Amino acid sequence: MEDKKIQGFLHLERNLEAMIYEGIVKIGYVKGEKQSIYYDYDLLVYLLNIEQEQENIKMDIMPRLREFQTFVLKNWGKIGIEIENHRYKFNLPGGTIDHIYEKNKDNLFLSDLIGALSVKDCTLDNIMSVFYKYSQDIVCEESKNPEFNYVIYFKDTNIDEFKYCFTFGEMGKYYHRLTPFDYERLD
Incomplete structure (x- = not known):
């Protein structure tokens, strides 16, 4: 994969981890509990490091998000991504949440x-x-x-x-x- 694409995947992965971990800190951790988080198109384009060809035209980013699913598969397992009400919904299984908790629990x-x-x-x-x-x-x-x-x-x-x-x-x-x-x- 190209460096720019990998940097985008790493940025999105870190952001997802940070958002999930903030929720864990605020409301608590339950082992095995799955969670969903939503992103708007513009933020995903920023996080994924995508350069849009035309500013006001939205490109289909689902192929890139499918590649992201493969990118995180080894550490996170199979995550779901779907479009819901014009936002992108990331469905993270309990094992992913457990991994995020364990990786970040010492970040106080x-x-x-x-x-x-x-x-x-x-x-x-x-x-x-x-x-x-x-x-x-x-x-x-x-x-x-x-x-x-x-x-x-x-x-x-x-x-x-x-x-x-x-x-x-x-x-x-x-x-x-x-x-x-x-x-x-x-x-």
Whole structure:
């Protein structure tokens, strides 16, 4: 396979793992439980590293997704991919979820972050201390999007590639974790 295609498969695999693992951290892990996750077309094109020939015309990406299924077969087993309501639904069997859990269970960043946010008097400084625990090289800036107060992320995307958008308001404290692509789409 071409390097660009493999890089896309690895990017999608890491993103799927990250999304599934975030759900495990938030709601818990049940051995053998299967899960489904949805992606929109534009995000998949970004993750798969596909260059579209024409910007406003959607190409059929299912052949590439079938290749992705083969790419992850050895470690994940057989995953299902289908189109449902104009989104791509990834059906991950319980063995895949178990594999993702085992591979990521020692990554404590999300657990620490969610734990900090669950404290009643959590402040931006508390959030920053969680990030600093994992790297001194982070970015924290006020968000340009009125929906969020701050965006924080690691400069080294090998630690974590997501941009964390935080809101501290009347409804409490919460975050949204966005890929750089999704974050750019917000602006």
